Amino acid sequence: MAIASSSWVASANDPESDFPIQNLPYGVFLYRETAHLGVAIGDQILDLYTCADHGLLSSLSREVVSACRARTLNPLMSLGRDAWSALRRQLMALLDAGYEKKRDVEALLIPMKDAIMRLPVDIGDYTDFYASIYHATRVGSLFRPDNPLLPNYKYVPIGYHGRVSSIVISGSEIRRPCGQTKAAAAEAPVFGPSKSLDYELEIGILVGTGNSPGHSIPIDKAEEHIFGLCLVNDWSARDIQSWEYQPLGPFLAKNFATTISPWVVPLEALSPYRVPAFERPADDPAPLPYLASSSREKDGIDLTLEVYLQSEAMRQQQMPAMILSRGNLRDLYWTIGQLVTHHTCNGCNLRPGDLLATGTISGPAAGSEGCLLEKRQNPEPLRLPTGETRTFLEDDDEIIFRAYTQRSGLPRIGFGDCTGRVVASQACE
């Protein structure tokens, strides 16, 4: 198929736009109080429900048309890769600059600024991994300076099961959690608001087709099961975490809130931006055979990830958000395919709409740390343009994640913003 180069939606052709015709990420928005599926195109949303109503999808199978009239992406996700590609081709045709009946489609666009976005997926299960060796090493060195990386790290993609009920859409307020914390010198813990609230910059893998219980997904088939990617902020209370995490791992330090971005970028849209997977140092062990992909030369994704912060004082002084870090998905030790395959290697079944997050994405360089905890290695406190300083997040701080990929001769493909503002805790009693 010839790839469309431009759209009759003028804003989609702006080189700064996250949403050119080559992207077409899926989301769910409220239309007259009803949830509709849509795709982002420039600064507009194309309503898939009304596209189906107007017969614009009639060349597609009945299952695809029916999935476009659903309230979440799950029915579409369950149909598999051929159905996803067929729908994507049809949407590209409708939005292509050369489309002759664009007036029919124009009436079905909604300005993105007027849309209220909803969680795009009914997420069944959520797993959070720990796939960045730079994050694992920096965090490990804070707790175990002599032995930062545990011996299983280079063999096992480490993860834990997260909580779905507190996953919220970008823009939702994040209430500072209450919890037990214990200062190192204190004899006993106290109960109160977390004083060490942090963000974690992650990418979410949204599972399309799943697997049957007892049947694992082979590594070379893993990506066929991935519908798309979104941004994830795994809000973390470091003081609660350090007191509770042994022996069973994260619990209340993590499960009070997780924010995801409203747009799910199809994996297919990212295919021109694939790069070699992380190059393991020569003395690292090779992955065990079930995790050894035959396509390492394109298992990575060149995706730049950025974190911005805007404090209340910055907002009042109309200062733009300040960049805190910039990293890249290609720096993960484990690939997205390896995470999927490892999750199912014991026969655990994934289902359409499951969310697997990568874990904090950090790079080797200063300035690429995907959370504030890692910045504690820096002796200088973080200084904001107002003169304020930060070790961890204060109330009314807003955190903004962005992600995009770009390559010469190809358009920018972006994820849109994933934001959350911290609000004061409830009375911790």
Ligand code: CA
């Ligand atoms: Ca995490």
